[in-house]
Amino acid sequence: MSGNPLVSTSIVESFMERVPGGAFIYRASEGHEILFANHTMVRLFECDDFQDFMDFVKGSFDGIVNESSLDDIQKDIDQQIEKSAGQFDHVFYKIKTKKGNVRFLEDYGALVRDPQEGDIFYVFVVEHPIEKQHMEYVVENFDAALRNGWIQVYYQPVVRTLTGKLCGAESLARWIDPDLGMISPDNFVPALEKNNLIHKLDSFVVEQVCKNIRERLDTGGQIVPVSVNLSRLDFLLCDMVHVVEQATKKYDIPREYIHIEVTESMIVSDHELMQNVMRRFRKAGFEIWMDDFGSGYSSMTLLKDYQFDLLKFDMNFLRPFTEKAKDIMRSAVIMVKNIGVKTLAEGVETQEQMEFLKEIGCGKIQGYYCGKPMPIQQFIEKLDEIGIEVEKAEWYDYYDIASFLAKYTEMPYELVEEDGDRFSTLFMNEAYKEQIGMQDMSIQEIDQLIYHTPTPLLAKYRAITKRMKQNRREERFYYSVNGSYFFFKGKIVAEKDGRSLIEGSLYNLGKEGTGSESDKLDEKLRDLSHLFEVVVLLDTKRDEVIPILGRYAYQEYDESDFKGINRSAEVFAKRSVHQEDAKKYVDFLNLSTLKKRIARSENGYISQVFWVKQADGTYKKKEITLMAIGDTRATEYLFCLKDYTES
16 A cells, blocks of 8 residues: 555554554545554544444445535545645544544545555544534534524523513524534534624524514414524624515514614624614614623613613623622613613523512513523423413503513502403512501512402592593592501503503501601601601691691791691681682681591592792792591591692
8 A cells, every 4th residue: 555665564554553643544436445544543433443443434434424414525525636636635524433422523635546456545634622623514514504404593582570471582593413413602603703604694593583473473373572683794794684674574574573682792893883783773663672781891881872772681790699789780770771771681590580670670581580492383382381471462562661660769669550340560669568568468469458359448449540541640549448547649651452551659657667666757757758848737636736747848836826726727828828828728727627528539638729938938839638547537637738730
């Protein structure tokens, strides 16, 4: 086999065994019979000895190369030999060992025309480092992967925190290789970007997403909006805005079903390009989502300079799940919502994380807690299996409003849905639960007590909701339960198909504190101060006027001015109420009719507006409310004054 008669066969074989890579010799003729292989080749294939190796590869070069790529490799060798005047080839291919492991080899071959053996190939191979293996394999097999269905679109569920319903999905490319199994996106995406092929992948994903949505529409299946991830290179290598528009037109997909995800790094790397791209997408009717918010240093500037519909927070914000991490996440969500942008947290893995995100008003969540990325059919079957209800398309906007309004605040706050028959709480913060003394109860348990049990209170909520619908303004009422006196105010913030979304707040005006008597009083006064400028207790049994809040709001009074309710009314009418309203004010405070007037009101209180003198001598409209304290048999009333706001 040696071309030099002075060099013995034993020396050649010794050299072949000592080279740092694999070496073998095979015939160029049909069958490609292997004539020699060194120990390194035997080890590469994880065989016991030369004969074991020969048995495994069936004694042929064709058995060395993985069957799925053999034809392409052989064509490549033939073409290179022809171009090099019958001398050399340089190819890459993967092998599968006897133990089932896959390896990538770089093959340097030389065609030798031996006078005794005929045309034979001398081959030297080296195994590639894994990163280089993947990159070269990805680039060489990308078109085949698209053509043969090795690359698929997976979908990861997006769930609305308020309802627990599926409200969207993120589309993700997955490469399931017939020989290598699952190739991580961390391996194939950088390879495609480096070789300017990423736009082909993203165009494929957009096409498949639109196709899947159309198939669901045609079969009557429920659908949700899907977000697609794009690369900055997409917009340099092709007109990706046009690609997305054409795909939605081809499959007749409404624009609201496709959301475009961009990253901070994309924008920072080319401001001018991304401004133009985002402007075109928005003009075409697509939502723009910012992925990985906070991963870089320019996030705040981007919020100022760019308009996003939604920001995605990575749960790295909450790892580890410390109080400091929670404070940062809470502040970030509040800030983002304050500038009119929706919120989503991805990477959510636990019930604890989900509950915290709901509590701080994060609108949507995504992660293994909701479900891992899955092929479309498995995605549909899994939802049915675990019982996640799908949010109907016509309700997206309605519940987006609800999600946006749900917020972290220290003020008692809730969002309630009313459908003409039943009330259901979508959101209730801890401050609200504290006011009603139900901190340890779930929203479902609270609803059962308040709304799903026939009580006079339920009738009041029905009546006030009816007035909200009629008057289109904020409504208020007072009521007492078990000796506690409550003030509720609410307004309708959204309506659709018989459902009303009510934003409400509530104060327990007689709430007991947990500290000293002075602490308890401070808590009560703090609650009252949120609502009124002046609060006075009228005790009709003792005929006493007891200032509680804002005693000197307008002018100094003598103690004698508060001796007797009628005298107090006359003094205030004379000194502080405009003369045109003075008689009306005294009549309003008439104790002989007060009880009946309040009883006739549906709200548990009566209110009237008067021109009241200010410290600078001017008059200002003030609303004065009189309410009976529920557990005093209508012998005590609260006199409450605040600025009048035109409805």
